[in-house]
Amino acid sequence: MLDSLISHDPKVLTEKKPDEIIVSGVVESLQNFLRKCIIAVLSYGPMPKHIAFIMDGNRRYAKSRSIKEGTGHSVGFSALMASLIYCYEMGVKYITVYAFSIDNFKRDPSEVKTLMELMEEKINELLENKNVINKVNCKINFWGNLDMLPEPVRLAAQKLMASTAENTGLVFSVCMPYNSTSEIANAVTELCKERRDMMQGQQASGRNGRLANDGARSDISVADLDHHMYSAGCPDPDIVIRTSGETRLSNFLLWQTTFSHLQNPDPLWPEFSWRHLIWAILQYQRAYPYIEQNKGLAKKQL
Numbered sequence: 001m002l003d004s005l006i007s008h009d010p011k012v013l014t015e016k017k018p019d020e021i022i023v024s025g026v027v028e029s030l031q032n033f034l035r036k037c038i039i040a041v042l043s044y045g046p047m048p049k050h051i052a053f054i055m056d057g058n059r060r061y062a063k064s065r066s067i068k069e070g071t072g073h074s075v076g077f078s079a080l081m082a083s084l085i086y087c088y089e090m091g092v093k094y095i096t097v098y099a100f101s102i103d104n105f106k107r108d109p110s111e112v113k114t115l116m117e118l119m120e121e122k123i124n125e126l127l128e129n130k131n132v133i134n135k136v137n138c139k140i141n142f143w144g145n146l147d148m149l150p151e152p153v154r155l156a157a158q159k160l161m162a163s164t165a166e167n168t169g170l171v172f173s174v175c176m177p178y179n180s181t182s183e184i185a186n187a188v189t190e191l192c193k194e195r196r197d198m199m200q201g202q203q204a205s206g207r208n209g210r211l212a213n214d215g216a217r218s219d220i221s222v223a224d225l226d227h228h229m230y231s232a233g234c235p236d237p238d239i240v241i242r243t244s245g246e247t248r249l250s251n252f253l254l255w256q257t258t259f260s261h262l263q264n265p266d267p268l269w270p271e272f273s274w275r276h277l278i279w280a281i282l283q284y285q286r287a288y289p290y291i292e293q294n295k296g297l298a299k300k301q302l
């Protein structure tokens with residue numbers, strides 16, 4: 001079932017013998033049952049609302065298996081689709097992924113081209129084959145400077161956002177091309193523009209000086225900036241998972257991760273599976289009292 005949802009390869013459905021299909025069907029039913037039991041037990045503890053992933057290790061995965069570099073990212077995309085479904089089953093409402101950083105444009109041009117082609121292909125697959133999207137009733141956002149993308153990728157991304165905008169299930173945000181410092185700079189620019197427009201509007205409508213000064217407030221609050229982040233309206237991530245054992249945030253969601261539980265499991269992103277996700281949630285549940293205590297202390301200090 002999951003295979004047929006996340007794979008667009010017809011071989012998955014046609015190359016098996018009848019007895020193999022029965023055996024794999026039984027094994028899959030057992031796995032689904034086991035998964036549901038584990039989720040039921042896990043749900044007694046605090047569950048994360050938002051998990052963010054830094055999907056690291058796709059090239060290393062390809063290298064270690066002597067396959068083409070782009071194939072590593074393609075397997076990574078399948079791992080991502082599987083994770084979306086697992087998170088949905090666990091009641092995690094928000095998933096955010098670092099799919100392409102602004103710095104990734106500095107990679108070898110042929111690698112950037114391959115990655116952009118893959119993005120276009122996968123976004124178009126999502127537009128054409130809505131299996132995964134329908135299963136998780138997914139709303140897809142793209143966070144980042146879309147103007148930096150090649151036109152076909154940008155148009156496909158905009159189409160996917162528009163076609164899923166009304167969905168009310170999982171909220172899936174793809175950061176691409178993104179970095180956190182640009183997001184913050186963009187929020188400041190947007191806010192200043194909003195204030196300037198407000199002031200000019202008030203001056204033009206001939207309001208008195210007091211009101212004009214209200215519009216031109218010079219102080220900028222954290223909440224003001226929050227409203228202009230790509231992530232506006234989305235709770236901060238409870239967990240940030242960076243695969244492949246890397247321990248850096250690499251300019252990802254710096255504004256939103258003050259209280260996030262950071263985890264750096266060893267598997268490379270294409271190897272990331274259901275059991276790694278369960279383990280991540282268990283670790284989060286263990287750290288939960290400490291995280292909540294820190295949040296409480298920070299509130300008191302305000």
Ligand SMILES: CC(C)=CCC/C(C)=C/CC/C(C)=C/COP(=O)(O)OP(=O)(O)O
Binds near residue numbers: 061077099
């Ligand atoms: C449409 C959509 C959301 C597609 C997502 C596809 C996907 C898995 C993208 C990951 C891109 C990326 C640069 C990952 C980092 O691994 P890396 O290339 O830096 O590999 P390394 O860590 O081994 O060097």
